[in-house]
Amino acid sequence: MSEDVNMGNLHHFGKTIVNSLNKEINAEGYAGGKLVWHNDEAGNPFSPGFDENDKPIFFLPSGGMFQAKNKSELLGFYSRLRRSGYTPEHSPIFGF
Numbered sequence: 001m002s003e004d005v006n007m008g009n010l011h012h013f014g015k016t017i018v019n020s021l022n023k024e025i026n027a028e029g030y031a032g033g034k035l036v037w038h039n040d041e042a043g044n045p046f047s048p049g050f051d052e053n054d055k056p057i058f059f060l061p062s063g064g065m066f067q068a069k070n071k072s073e074l075l076g077f078y079s080r081l082r083r084s085g086y087t088p089e090h091s092p093i094f095g096f
Helices: 012-027 071-083
Strands: 057-059 065-067
16 A cells, blocks of 8 residues: 555545545535545554544444543543444554
8 A cells, every 4th residue: 555645544445534524524514615525533553643633533333422522531432332242443653
């Protein structure tokens, strides 16, 4: 897989997700261009690590969403995902 200049280290399925999210966001009335446009932080080999200023957002299979406001909330969310049978990915650079 080669790294895309604009999208980063994004696999084919990731590109499908990005395109689908942008389509849904536009359908809700957003007209400011592509809101989602690059790989997730787990796929970024140059990530400086977890940054609480990022406020990561997760879209859930149930249709809901979750936004982590700090590292503690993110760790709790990952624990809930694992207890529900999911295997969340994260970068080892995050330190957890």
